[in-house]
Amino acid sequence: MNPLTIGLLALLAVVLLAAxxxxxxxxxxxxxxxxxxxxxxxxxxxxxGIIIGTTSVIALMSIGEGSMHDALEDIKRMGxxxxxxxxxxxxxxxxxxxxxxxxxxxxDDMADFATIPSINRLVPMRVFPQEVRRGNAKHNSxxxxxxxxxxxxxxxxxxxxxxxxxxxxxxxxxxxxxxSTTASTLFPFQDPxxxxxxxxQFIYVVVGVMKDRxxxxxxxxxxxxxxxxxxxxxxxxxxxxxxxETISIRSAGSRSAEKVExxxxxxxVSDIDLVRPTGVIIEEILNNPRKHPRKDWALTxxxxxxxxxxxxxQRYSRDLGxxxxxxxxxxxxxIMNIMLAxxxxxxxxxxxxxxxGAKQRDIVxxxxxxxxxxxxxxxxxxxxxxxxLVFLLPTMGQMPWMIELFxxxxxxxxxxxxxxxxxxxxxxxxxxxxxxxxxxxASRLDPIEALRHV
Amino acid sequence: xxxxxxxxPEFSTEATPVFPTESPILQVDNLxxxxxxxxxxxxxxxxxTLSVKVGDFVALMGPSGSGKSTLLNILGCxxxxxxxxxxxxxxxxxxxxxxxxxxxxxRYLGFIFQxxxxxPQYTVVENIEVPLIYQGVKIxxxxxxxxxxxxxxxxxxxxxxxxxxxxxxxQQQRVAIARSLANAPSLILADEPTGNLDSSTSIExxxxxxxxxxxxxxxxxxxxxxxxxxxxxxxxxxxDGQIESDTPNVPIPIPAGLRLIDPNVLINIVxxxxxx
Numbered sequence: 001m002n003p004l005t006i007g008l009l010a011l012l013a014v015v016l017l018a019a020x021x022x023x024x025x026x027x028x029x030x031x032x033x034x035x036x037x038x039x040x041x042x043x044x045x046x047x048x049g050i051i052i053g054t055t056s057v058i059a060l061m062s063i064g065e066g067s068m069h070d071a072l073e074d075i076k077r078m079g080x081x082x083x084x085x086x087x088x089x090x091x092x093x094x095x096x097x098x099x100x101x102x103x104x105x106x107x108d109d110m111a112d113f114a115t116i117p118s119i120n121r122l123v124p125m126r127v128f129p130q131e132v133r134r135g136n137a138k139h140n141s142x143x144x145x146x147x148x149x150x151x152x153x154x155x156x157x158x159x160x161x162x163x164x165x166x167x168x169x170x171x172x173x174x175x176x177x178x179x180s181t182t183a184s185t186l187f188p189f190q191d192p193x194x195x196x197x198x199x200x201q202f203i204y205v206v207v208g209v210m211k212d213r214x215x216x217x218x219x220x221x222x223x224x225x226x227x228x229x230x231x232x233x234x235x236x237x238x239x240x241x242x243x244x245e246t247i248s249i250r251s252a253g254s255r256s257a258e259k260v261e262x263x264x265x266x267x268x269v270s271d272i273d274l275v276r277p278t279g280v281i282i283e284e285i286l287n288n289p290r291k292h293p294r295k296d297w298a299l300t301x302x303x304x305x306x307x308x309x310x311x312x313x314q315r316y317s318r319d320l321g322x323x324x325x326x327x328x329x330x331x332x333x334x335i336m337n338i339m340l341a342x343x344x345x346x347x348x349x350x351x352x353x354x355x356x357g358a359k360q361r362d363i364v365x366x367x368x369x370x371x372x373x374x375x376x377x378x379x380x381x382x383x384x385x386x387x388x389l390v391f392l393l394p395t396m397g398q399m400p401w402m403i404e405l406f407x408x409x410x411x412x413x414x415x416x417x418x419x420x421x422x423x424x425x426x427x428x429x430x431x432x433x434x435x436x437x438x439x440x441x442a443s444r445l446d447p448i449e450a451l452r453h454v
Numbered sequence: 455x456x457x458x459x460x461x462x463p464e465f466s467t468e469a470t471p472v473f474p475t476e477s478p479i480l481q482v483d484n485l486x487x488x489x490x491x492x493x494x495x496x497x498x499x500x501x502x503t504l505s506v507k508v509g510d511f512v513a514l515m516g517p518s519g520s521g522k523s524t525l526l527n528i529l530g531c532x533x534x535x536x537x538x539x540x541x542x543x544x545x546x547x548x549x550x551x552x553x554x555x556x557x558x559x560x561r562y563l564g565f566i567f568q569x570x571x572x573x574p575q576y577t578v579v580e581n582i583e584v585p586l587i588y589q590g591v592k593i594x595x596x597x598x599x600x601x602x603x604x605x606x607x608x609x610x611x612x613x614x615x616x617x618x619x620x621x622x623x624x625q626q627q628r629v630a631i632a633r634s635l636a637n638a639p640s641l642i643l644a645d646e647p648t649g650n651l652d653s654s655t656s657i658e659x660x661x662x663x664x665x666x667x668x669x670x671x672x673x674x675x676x677x678x679x680x681x682x683x684x685x686x687x688x689x690x691x692x693x694d695g696q697i698e699s700d701t702p703n704v705p706i707p708i709p710a711g712l713r714l715i716d717p718n719v720l721i722n723i724v725x726x727x728x729x730x
Binding site for chain 2: 035
């Protein structure tokens with residue numbers, strides 16, 4: 001509920017209250033409803049503009065909301081609520097050159113992160129390349145030593161078997177889950193489940209196989225493209241005991257070793273609005289020079305993309321609302337037209353009322369209320385049709401002729417609730433604005449002339 | 455008890471609190487009205503001086519163009535004089551603003567028109583209620599029963615929920631009379647009240663006006679028929695925007711045997727609603 005919404009609600013309440021506040025306005029409201037009912041066809045025709053206007057406001061906003069929701073979900077799948085902290089090998093320090101590179105995030109850092117209340121999930125991982133063997137088959141895999149939550153934050157889907165469970169970690173079991181490429185290389189035409197693979201000197205039992213997954217694009221900055229299909233997942237504690245903290249990496253004839261406690265910690269923040277502040281806190285923690293004398297870490301907040309999406313969403317909604325408002329405006333002109341005709345038609349009535357003691361402002365009020373009742377009812381009908389459309393569209397989109405006309409259905413629309421309020425108050429506002437002139441014209445009529453009018 | 459129409463003139467006249475009995479209810483002094491038609495001034499009223507006492511029944515007569523309707527409009531606060539003064543009771547109406555005039559109309563005046571001028575969307579009772587609404591009175595059971603009683607008073611107690619279209623001309627005019635009584639006016643202005651009615655219905659309507667007059671209502675009526683003017687107590691003839699003659703008249707009696715409503719009903723109603 002933003003202030004605008006509350007304001008509009010208050011406006012609606014005031015208008016509704018005013019319509020039943022005094023005897024005169026109540027009578028005018030009843031009379032307006034009655035004359036609407038009396039001239040059904042004319043009322044429907046004159047309200048058509050408003051009806052179409054509100055319908056399109058709601059339908060368009062909801063369709064926009066639906067596709068934006070879809071796009072946001074897409075981004076969220078990539079981890080919009082995640083903050084990724086990774087270890088980065090600092091530039092070589094020439095003064096104390098050692099064989100084992102020592103840098104990166106510590107378990108200690110992770111414990112610090114865990115104290116931030118907005119974080120509801122921490123997934124530590126060690127990532128290092130290793131050769132995985134099965135008989136004669138070899139595959140240069142990326143070993144990811146992590147915890148069970150990893151599959152959730154990365155939206156990985158299992159093909160068969162299971163992912164890591166808590167006990168694997170506690171009991172330091174030698175189990176592993178294979179990425180799809182790893183699996184097909186080591187186990188061509190075989191079911192890898194319950195079979196063994198060797199990583200380094202140890203044997204691991206395959207408990208699960210992941211589904212094939214599209215590699216993520218390297219989305220700006222330090223986040224590199226990742227191909228999850230070459231992965232092999234093992235429990236974090238298993239990796240600590242089997243490999244130790246120092247890991248030697250053999251690649252292309254050269255040999256290097258590194259001592260990194262954690263390669264990456266992925267943090268999930270409870271609310272998307274808290275991502276940025278949380279990122280700042282993490283940065284503060286890591287900037288502690290006693291723990292990290294050199295900058296051996298990097299922080300990635302995938303929120304950038306999200307904010308861009310949000311901006312697109314706002315622009316999208318605004319534009320759609322604007323287009324729909326044009327039809328509301330046209331509807332308003334229709335109402336003004338019909339109100340002017342009504343004033344002429346009811347000149348005599350105005351004269352009678354004036355003779356019986358109605359003041360000019362009573363006449364203004366009466367015709368304003370009439371215009372507002374018309375646009376208000378038109379608005380309500382439009383809202384009803386709009387909501388109906390929102391619920392019908394997904395079904396209608398599946399019909400063959402619809403697909404032929406408009407192509408495959410897009411993401412289902414989501415009812416944009418604020419637009420209901422917005423459309424209703426706009427249509428009543430249109431009634432006020434376009435009813436003013438006819439109402440004033442009615443009130444300015446000379447009572448004697450008006451009484452003589454046939 | 456005798457029939458209503460015979461006993462009607464004997465109804466006691468209770469003075470309205472706003473206007474003492476002996477003082478004039480309206481006092482017009484040297485009233486003129488000039489319209490501008492296509493740039494040319496057109497003088498319609500040339501110095502009318504007139505005074506009407508409480509309880510009088512005045513017929514304004516004259517050929518068309520003599521200014522009688524214009525005078526009635528000014529007396530009814532629908533129009534303002536170009537010059538001259540117009541006191542209604544003790545208030546100078548000629549200098550009032552539009553809003554104040556509206557107030558005067560809805561508090562002290564009742565209108566009866568030739569065209570009946572009922573609101574077609576409203577039922578009989580709702581039509582009678584209209585002046586009360588503009589007085590700002592809260593419409594509740596009390597006002598509703600008052601309006602129903604007024605409808606019974608004019609003999610339409612069984613047609614409360616009819617709409618004007620469903621009524622005959624005479625019945626519509628009776629609704630209009632009931633409406634003109636809704637705000638308990640001091641002065642009733644009638645513009646050719648029988649102009650659209652046949653003679654027997656005219657007699658009914660005039661009898662009704664006579665009864666109201668005998669109950670203390672001051673009536674000013676425009677007509678061009680001598681038969682109708684004969685019901686009044688005073689006949690004013692106008693010509694060329696001036697009063698040509700001003701003669702007292704002995705009103706013709708209400709025809710015997712004409713029973714508008716049961717007198718007992720009338721007495722009950724008057725007792726019930728107090729001032730009409």
